[in-house]
Structure formats: C-alpha cells, structure tokens
Amino acid sequence: MKIMPILFLLIAAMAAPVAAQADSRWNNAPYVSAPPVVTETPDELKSRVVEISTFPTDLDPRIWDGDKLREDVRQRTLEVIEYMFAELKLKNVTIQSVEVRGSNVSYEYDDAADFGVRVFLDTSAYKGSIEDLAARIKSYNAFIEVKHEGKVLLHGVPLEVNFYVIRSARLNPVKGVGHYSITEDKWMERPAVQESKFDRNQMLADMTGVTTTYNGLVTAYFADKQGFECSRWKDFSKSLGDYRNAGIDKSGTRSTENLVYRLLRRLKVNVVEQSSALALECQNIHWSLD
Structure with missing residues (x-):
C-alpha cells in the first residue's frame, strides 16, 4: 500500500485548478459558499498521527x-x-x-x-x-x-x-x-488488544497525499462548479474506501490505512463526509437549469 501517496498525488495533479470564471450563483445558499480545504500544517498532521495511533487500555466508561x-x-x-x-x-x-x-x-x-x-x-x-x-x-x-x-x-x-x-x-x-x-x-x-501494524511515517506520508489530492479537487470544483465532473468526487471517495478496506483485510484495524481513514474523519474538515457532501451538491448543480 505504500504506493498510495503517489497515486493520490497524481490525482491531485489532475485536479489542479481550471482556468474558468467561477459562477457566484453556486457559491451562495443553499450551496457551500467557501472551499472547505484542509488547513492543518505538517506539524499538526504529525501530532494528529501520533494521537490517533495511541490507544486506551479500558473500554469507554461512558458506554x-x-x-x-x-x-x-x-x-x-x-x-x-x-x-x-x-x-x-x-x-x-x-x-x-x-x-x-x-x-x-x-x-x-x-x-x-x-x-x-x-x-x-x-x-x-x-x-x-x-x-x-x-x-x-x-x-x-x-x-x-x-x-x-x-x-x-x-x-x-x-x-x-x-x-x-x-x-x-x-x-x-x-x-x-x-x-x-x-x-x-x-x-x-470479546475484544482483544489488536496487534499494531501501523507505520507512523507511512501514515504521515499517506495523509499528506490524500489531503493534497482532496484540496486540489476542492480548488478545481470551486473554480467552476458547473463544469466540474462530479464523478471525480465519487472516484476519490471510492479510492479512500478501497484503501481502508485493503489495509483492514491485510493488517487489521490497527493498520496504517485504517488509522489514516479514521484521522481523515477527525480533521478540522471531515474529508470523508465533506467529499460525499460535495459530490451531492455537484449533482444538484448539474441537474439545475440556467
């Protein structure tokens, strides 16, 4: 799975901003008005990687x-x-x-x-x-x-x-x-303590690749929402799901891939949910008539 950052970066290159004049109609209510990009710095991502891969020793006492x-x-x-x-x-x-x-x-x-x-x-x-x-x-x-x-x-x-x-x-x-x-x-x-098979350096590299790809898609989408190919959001979401499932199948829940996926849902922008939301918005805009 170490090729994943490279693949995501290639997708990011394909998602570079397009030379088009954004139509402000699609950046007003009920549509998303501002690009929901990932803003965490490399140091913040590194800290979050450590945080998500440090586990409790007891079940959640709230439950x-x-x-x-x-x-x-x-x-x-x-x-x-x-x-x-x-x-x-x-x-x-x-x-x-x-x-x-x-x-x-x-x-x-x-x-x-x-x-x-x-x-x-x-x-x-x-x-x-x-x-x-x-x-x-x-x-x-x-x-x-x-x-x-x-x-x-x-x-x-x-x-x-x-x-x-x-x-x-x-x-x-x-x-x-x-x-x-x-x-x-x-x-x-009964739950057992799972074997840790993650690599924090690889997690950080994968996080960088995924968030770079995501930000590239967001930038391209907001440059021209009506001209954006909505399937690119679905392809991105599918790649995340496939990435996660492959990691779980190979190395369990404490795999690099599953922990990266979990962390993507815990950033200031929930990359997993926001991608699905923008895919739906994109479809609604494409169904609209000028």
Whole structure:
C-alpha cells in the first residue's frame, strides 16, 4: 500500500485548478459558499498521527461499566430502535437481533467515536421481494443518517443505527474483534488488544497525499462548479474506501490505512463526509437549469 501517496498525488495533479470564471450563483445558499480545504500544517498532521495511533487500555466508561454495557445505554438504544423500526411499517418482518461493533466496543475508541448499532431483521415470513426490501432499508438508513446523525447522544457518544435485511460476511463476528449483542446483553466476541501494524511515517506520508489530492479537487470544483465532473468526487471517495478496506483485510484495524481513514474523519474538515457532501451538491448543480 505504500504506493498510495503517489497515486493520490497524481490525482491531485489532475485536479489542479481550471482556468474558468467561477459562477457566484453556486457559491451562495443553499450551496457551500467557501472551499472547505484542509488547513492543518505538517506539524499538526504529525501530532494528529501520533494521537490517533495511541490507544486506551479500558473500554469507554461512558458506554461500559467494566466489560458490561451500561443498562441505561442498552435500554435507550432499544427504545430508539423500536421507534425507528415502527416508522417502516413492515408486515411480517420483525427485529431478529440488535448488535454493536466498532471502535466503542474495543480498545480503539476516542472522543469522536460513535456507538455503531446494527439491527438485523427477520424476513422469514415476509411475502414480498427481499431485494426490493433491502433497497428500501438502504434508503431508510440514509434517511436516518440525515435526520439523526450526531443528534442522539448517549452520555456524549453519538448513536448510529443501521438496519440490515441480509447479514454479509463482513458483519459476522470476528475473533478478537469486539462484538456485543444488545438484544441478549452479552458478548458475541470479546475484544482483544489488536496487534499494531501501523507505520507512523507511512501514515504521515499517506495523509499528506490524500489531503493534497482532496484540496486540489476542492480548488478545481470551486473554480467552476458547473463544469466540474462530479464523478471525480465519487472516484476519490471510492479510492479512500478501497484503501481502508485493503489495509483492514491485510493488517487489521490497527493498520496504517485504517488509522489514516479514521484521522481523515477527525480533521478540522471531515474529508470523508465533506467529499460525499460535495459530490451531492455537484449533482444538484448539474441537474439545475440556467
């Protein structure tokens, strides 16, 4: 994966500002008015790399009482899920299990980590198309994200909920990776301290490459929003996802790639979310008529 900084820098070169007169209409409400560029200095990035790769030795006490999920957290989570599920108004579908995995079920959380809950549905009695239902659930998850993301806090920890019709292999318990059943209030897999396989020098190089690419895209986009090819945002986001997944598959959650991805979400500008937001704005502008 050491070629990643070079690839991102090549993309950055392709994303150089275009010689065009920006149309001010697209820099006024409801559109983003100022380029959301990454402003951290090299020294600040270096400090953040050290910070993101320094891990706690206990589970988050805001969520856990020792190794037991706090009862008020468990009950409130189930209440929220019951409310959300009722909104779907599904016939012959029930909640099969409610589970949580991620940073806050491990020794890798920080103040920005969310409580990522996964709700698996029992569709054994469902009469309709499972594929159509899965598509509907995917849209509902997107709706939940827009409506509630970062707004439901459990002792300061954001609650994130996603519903699933099908359990893919990636959602199954993995040995040593914390996985808790909220439904049964017990561990499905206890967390182990993961092996550290990151290289801080490589992390800094990758961060520099990614942020340079991102800033180049932002500059080009704001120079001519209507002339910008929206697929460039999607390509960038996909490259980040592929980069992260390759690192996890090869070296686990404490890989260089996964930690870089996490840090990109914790900069003054959340590179991951902002890229998706600008991709959506770009599409809306392209659909508009002069």
